[in-house]
Amino acid sequence: MSGRVLHVLSQRPSWTGSGIALDALVRAAAAKGWEQQVVVGTPVNDPLPSVGGLDAALIRPLRFQTEALPFPLPGMSDVMPYKSSRFSELNERQLHAYRTAWRDHVDAIVSRFRPDIIHSHHVWMLSGIVTQVAGDVPVTIHCHATGLRQMQLCPHLAEEVRQGCELADQFVVLHRGHSAELSRELGISTNRIEIIGSGFNPDVFQSRGVDSSASTESTRRLTLVYAGKLSRAKGIPWLLDAIETLIVRYPNLVLHVAGSGVGEEADDIRRRIGELSPHVILHGHVDQLRLAELLRGSHAFVLPSFYEGLPLVLIEAVACGCRLVSTSLPGVVEQIAPPLGDCLELVEPPETSNCGEPREADLPAFVNRLVDAIERTLNKAPMSDDSSQRVAHMTWPAVFERVERLWDRLG
Numbered sequence: 001m002s003g004r005v006l007h008v009l010s011q012r013p014s015w016t017g018s019g020i021a022l023d024a025l026v027r028a029a030a031a032k033g034w035e036q037q038v039v040v041g042t043p044v045n046d047p048l049p050s051v052g053g054l055d056a057a058l059i060r061p062l063r064f065q066t067e068a069l070p071f072p073l074p075g076m077s078d079v080m081p082y083k084s085s086r087f088s089e090l091n092e093r094q095l096h097a098y099r100t101a102w103r104d105h106v107d108a109i110v111s112r113f114r115p116d117i118i119h120s121h122h123v124w125m126l127s128g129i130v131t132q133v134a135g136d137v138p139v140t141i142h143c144h145a146t147g148l149r150q151m152q153l154c155p156h157l158a159e160e161v162r163q164g165c166e167l168a169d170q171f172v173v174l175h176r177g178h179s180a181e182l183s184r185e186l187g188i189s190t191n192r193i194e195i196i197g198s199g200f201n202p203d204v205f206q207s208r209g210v211d212s213s214a215s216t217e218s219t220r221r222l223t224l225v226y227a228g229k230l231s232r233a234k235g236i237p238w239l240l241d242a243i244e245t246l247i248v249r250y251p252n253l254v255l256h257v258a259g260s261g262v263g264e265e266a267d268d269i270r271r272r273i274g275e276l277s278p279h280v281i282l283h284g285h286v287d288q289l290r291l292a293e294l295l296r297g298s299h300a301f302v303l304p305s306f307y308e309g310l311p312l313v314l315i316e317a318v319a320c321g322c323r324l325v326s327t328s329l330p331g332v333v334e335q336i337a338p339p340l341g342d343c344l345e346l347v348e349p350p351e352t353s354n355c356g357e358p359r360e361a362d363l364p365a366f367v368n369r370l371v372d373a374i375e376r377t378l379n380k381a382p383m384s385d386d387s388s389q390r391v392a393h394m395t396w397p398a399v400f401e402r403v404e405r406l407w408d409r410l411g
Contacts, residue, residue: 002033003116003411006109006137009040010102010126011073013051015081015285017198017312018121018144024199025119026052028400037113039106041073043083062105069101076122076146078153079231081260081285087125088154095157102126107133117407123147123171123182125157128164138169138410140403143182145174145309145331151185162186169410172196172403174310177330194406197335198310199396200319204292207321207383221378222252223298225322227291227313228305230261230269235304235327235349238363240272240280242304242370247279250378254278255302256294260285288316295320300377303327304370306352310335315391318343321383325373339390343383345373 007026013019022038029036030052038051042061051059064073071094075084090098102125110118110133118139120127124147131139151158166186171193173179179193224243228234236257247253257273257280260266273280283294291313295301301317303326310331314324318340326332327349337344347369350362358366392398 002035003407004035004037004113005029005117005119005407006113006115007036007038007051008106008118008120008126008130009038010122010124011041011075011080011084012043012046012082013038013040013049014287016076017309018076018142018146020288020312021142021144021198022121023052024201024396025400025403026054028396029404030054032400032404037109037115039109043073060105060109062101069097074098076124076144076150077229077231077233079229079233079261079263079265081229081262083262087150087157098125099129102129103133106130110134110137116411119403119407120168123165123186124150124161125164127168128161131164131167139167140170140172140406140410141165141168143171143173143178143309145178145181148178148181148185149307168192170194170406172406174198175331175335177334178309194402196399196402197394198312198315199394199399200312200316200391201288202319202392202395204288205295205316205319206292207296207319220297220382221299222250222254224253224255224374225258225294225298225301225317226255226303227258227286227294227301228303230257230259230266232265232357233306235306236269237272238367239302239304239370240269240276241367242374243276243280245367245371246374247276249375253378255280256283256298257281258283258286258291258294291316292320295322298322299382300325300374302370302374304347304349305329306349306358308332314344315394318383318391323377323380323383325370325377336391339393342380343390345377347373 009022013022037058039060044063044065048056072083072085074087078086118134118137120130121142123143127141173195179190183190243255273282295317300323308329314336324344328346350358350366352358
């Protein structure tokens with residue numbers, strides 16, 4: 001079956017994992033004949049975003065830093081790769097404006113477009129609003145785990161979110177751990193929750209048949225990549241500590257950093273990267289094509305994050321022929337590790353508080369574990385050209401097949 005689907009995302013597309021998922025689902029749905037419109041949040045001065053190759057008239061942004069919404073667009077994480085507000089710091093007047101603006105915006109689009117299905121990203125405030133304005137239209141909520149974390153950071157908003165989101169007809173999650181957590185937080189049966197995983201674009205992220213101006217094998221063996229926000233929660237300050245130790249043993253080692261951030265935290269990280277130049281190179285925010293080039297020219301990808309849902313970038317890196325070093329987060333251990341074997345080095349993260357801050361006493365040992373895991377990886381042979389076959393079941397077309405079955409069942 002195909003019909004009309006309205007996609008909803010409360011933040012800027014293409015800058016985060018949920019935005020990439022949105023783009024991929026839109027492209028896959030278009031290929032299967034679905035008529036689509038997309039609702040997103042954007043800053044007032046941003047150009048109209050591109051999503052999934054849709055015509056500009058089908059992208060329906062709600063703009064922030066306007067008279068009606070005189071504050072930066074709130075992000076689903078407290079540290080975003082662009083200027084944003086934190087939900088925990090919004091006052092009652094701002095929250096009222098946020099609720100009112102989104103309710104009016106989505107209600108008007110639903111009335112005009114008359115979708116058969118609404119697919120809303122994040123178990124958070126906007127998805128709760130969507131369920132209330134959807135009427136008879138079935139709603140699927142796509143959980144990326146950051147909404148569950150916001151419930152901990154914003155307990156004063158958690159009950160509102162629960163009451164709104166529990167009205168959804170169906171939920172999709174990235175892995176089994178999210179299913180259990182979502183069921184517990186919302187008090188819903190796991191029968192309403194489907195595990196769909198995450199995916200990568202095999203046309204972009206692949207190791208063969210593409211001239212990526214690849215390095216020689218000896219140079220590639222000493223080249224690493226990190227991609228993500230410039231934030232403490234991603235673990236990058238301690239990755240830089242590990243690199244500082246490793247360059248004494250490996251003077252030709254280079255770490256490419258693809259990512260951006262704002263505020264004092266990101267500025268501190270940028271300053272530290274500058275101090276480690278030329279061993280650490282900052283590329284800023286990059287598109288998927290450029291990220292794929294960096295990955296194809298590198299031996300390994302390193303993700304030292306303290307909190308993730310299902311980190312798509314690990315799958316993309318494997319598809320490009322990278323080995324992996326990652327903290328042993330639940331989604332990584334459950335969904336990504338099994339088919340990868342010794343391609344993946346897991347690193348135990350430090351203990352963290354409810355707010356995601358690491359315990360200071362655990363950090364030196366964490367850095368040592370990173371150093372050891374990266375060194376073991378550097379001493380392994382490069383991945384073979386068929387590495388993408390290990391994650392063939394995680395392509396976006398495969399993920400969309402699972403999503404489409406749910407849409408068909410609800411429609």
